[in-house]
Amino acid sequence: MATKYLKNAVGRMIPEEINGKPVIPFQGVDKYITEGRRYAPPLASCAKYPSDGDKRVQDLKTALKKAGIKDGMTISTHHHFRNGDLVANQIFKAASEMGLKDLVWFPSASFPCHEPIIEYLKDGTIHHIEGSMNGPLGRFASLGGMNGTGVLRSHGGRYQAVQDGEVVIDIAVIAAPTADPFGNANGLTGESACGLLGFALADSQYAHKVIVVTDNLVSFPCVPWQIQGNYVDYVVEVDHVGIPEKIVSGTTRITRSPDRLYIAELTARFCDEVGIIRDGFSFQAGAGGTSLAIGNYFGEIMRQKGIKARFARGGSNQYLVDMLEEGLVEYILDGQTFDLAGVRSMRENPNHVNTSPFTSYNYHGKGNFAGLVDVVILGATEVDVNFNANVVTHSDGYLLHGIGGWQNCLFSKTVILPIPLFRDRIPIIRDEVTTICGPGELIDVIVTERGIAINPRRKDLIEKTRHSKLPITTIEALKEEAESICGVPEPVEVGERVIAAIKWVDGTVIDVVRQVIE
């Protein structure tokens, strides 16, 4: 039976079904209003849990068995340990040994350390992955290696999907730097300290069974309980949940590239000129080299003006922590700590606040924090002349990145993408992006080393920079300049088969990724 396709609101052809489930095509920003109800997991009863609160079982395999693991189930994990995670591979090794088939892996993100998962995708233990596939897993999926279709969601979209029952998690495995036998857990202490466990919040609240795995068991109470033991079924002690040096970096550095530094400076000057950097403002940058440089320029401007920011949204790092401790920023609202300074600050400073995809990004909530942020600085692999942007595929068609909080942050008051005009002699600004992850109407400004393009929808910003000395130009002019240097890029040849779907924040499908023909 031939798959039917429907054209969605950004003109992409979307299959009617993905992994056997019906699909709602993207209908435009703020257009699809759900009439559903929150997912309702089965009720528990204290009568079925140890009266002394001790939920420990001997090992992960035992916990999976007690949780009733069986063919076709959805198993979730989380990327708090990033490329240092030691737990996810163990789960599927155990599942493979048990002879299980067709599991769905639902990570909040996967990393190169999860390359061994390819074996379990090949042998049928795992049917498909729903979650970002950074690096080798993305390449494997791009070449058509997965039995099912990948589904990529933003951090907020992942919360939304779990909350809405779009994804029903049978078993959540939450790896925790510190936990008690009742299942209370946090990421603040222990040798694998990663800061916070927010990506596992939805899983703890809605999964049918929840297993906490830790290498640092403390006696009750584990305080603070970022994950609440009242949602936890089993606790497993292991030697190591992660490789500390791969979990958080000791240092993240500001870029030294003159081009990137110039882009950062332009971005900061732009924000200053249009009046974004004012007393009590808020911003979200990131932990990349250019973003750090932008934060640094923000700091200089604030010092000069004698003002401070009300809050900065994290990913936190040494630079942001320095700004908090200097008093330039009143609060860090942090979704992910990127270095040890971030972990320490979150542990010690009550103004360095633990957030979650629920508070910050969930579109099916009564608002979220993203909309309250004055300016957000994001990246992109490609941008088109309508300001649509791509963050998941490269121009060669390979799916190599996750969405992260990127889509969610597009709802901030001003969205700026500081990007180089080309990478490896491939222009970044195109007539059409390979994959649309964010609709252009939400993207306000593109800053490159050759000029700044403002989205025509933002008449206010255009007006404010009418007499500016900044190199204001148009997106078309930037595209032409890139093409005059690198030539017009060849279209990429892709196959028919859809290997992954890109969800929008409301659960609709904004685009799909097709198989790469090598």
Place this chain on the structure above:
Amino acid sequence: MATKYLKNAVGRMIPEEINGKPVIPFQGVDKYITEGRRYAPPLASCAKYPSDGDKRVQDLKTALKKAGIKDGMTISTHHHFRNGDLVANQIFKAASEMGLKDLVWFPSASFPCHEPIIEYLKDGTIHHIEGSMNGPLGRFASLGGMNGTGVLRSHGGRYQAVQDGEVVIDIAVIAAPTADPFGNANGLTGESACGLLGFALADSQYAHKVIVVTDNLVSFPCVPWQIQGNYVDYVVEVDHVGIPEKIVSGTTRITRSPDRLYIAELTARFCDEVGIIRDGFSFQAGAGGTSLAIGNYFGEIMRQKGIKARFARGGSNQYLVDMLEEGLVEYILDGQTFDLAGVRSMRENPNHVNTSPFTSYNYHGKGNFAGLVDVVILGATEVDVNFNANVVTHSDGYLLHGIGGWQNCLFSKTVILPIPLFRDRIPIIRDEVTTICGPGELIDVIVTERGIAINPRRKDLIEKTRHSKLPITTIEALKEEAESICGVPEPVEVGERVIAAIKWVDGTVIDVVRQVIE
């Protein structure tokens, strides 16, 4: 049509229906296992909320109208301001002015300050109250004044009922000492600071509409967000949410009554002799004069032994805070701050931890904290020879108290009731209690000024005190002694009509309260 009655597992006759809804009679401790699912409220969408996160509306009446208030709805409030609450009466004044009828008021508790509600019960604005009725409202209900039947639940039972969808809250009104325009709120600061807002947690999570009312609006973010703005629909600013001096007391005092002091000393000595007071133990007392004295004795014993408690469950107060600050207690896990010292400590000390009925008491969770507490000290209005106890009615039949966390605490490892043998020449120990709130199998020890009775089920405690010099006796002997002094109490004459139901922690009905004939 005559109401049918069924005898429950503690021998009480329970009507088949209450307020038109079917009833499940109490089936015994840990016997009724729910097969239901968590309540699933309608999903929200950010598209329907202000993009800048500002949810303020002009006044409470406007918020109620926007929330769609109509006849028959269930409106919830919370007792964080205890007898100083200024919000609940305003809600029903507004509702009465709007001509609404048959509302259900679902407070976490009501106090004498809510006496004006009687007017709205009389004029039909309110059909009945589900929640404890302390004082005047209880007296009014006892005399048959309410149109419907009151339903009393423990703090944990209230969370369970909301979580399970047994009570669907149409509109929750959460009065908060501090809040931001997004709806994040806490009880730590502001002139009405009450410590925490845990009793409103279930309401914020499950109510269809949530209104936050505050007299101390701060700019986003209100940190910490004990109530998460992502659950909140509207924010209302008022001049005063409470009367500070009635919210928390400046001082709570240890009893000076020689009898009460003696009971307290006996209780502490008993705990010491049976080995409860050991390094790393945990306890929950309370804020009454006798409980405070027991905590004080515990402190003395710990100092003598050079040990400390791992945690104490609050209601916190100056005495418990002193123990925390002295290092006698590592953590206070607090459900309610009873004085200003408790509020200050919770604001400043990360080891003074905010809990909720979900973490501490919810029986339909994957365990809760109550079972982890080594010893809990509780009160009672009456106890029978089978150790069944009453906390809601007096021996004259009047319903004058709520259940609070009392039922939930019965799941602690050892439950001790230190009570006087008689009050106002009425014996406390009876053949049958007026109302069974807790089954005797969960109550371990009764300590009176005339001796200590151990529940025969606790053979371990009987064994450990076999050679004790403590005045160990039997419950029958205590009853006889009381009757030899006060005489055998006359049975109370009550009517047929059921004026209130007493829920057990699992949602079943353990007893009912009947109308008092004056």
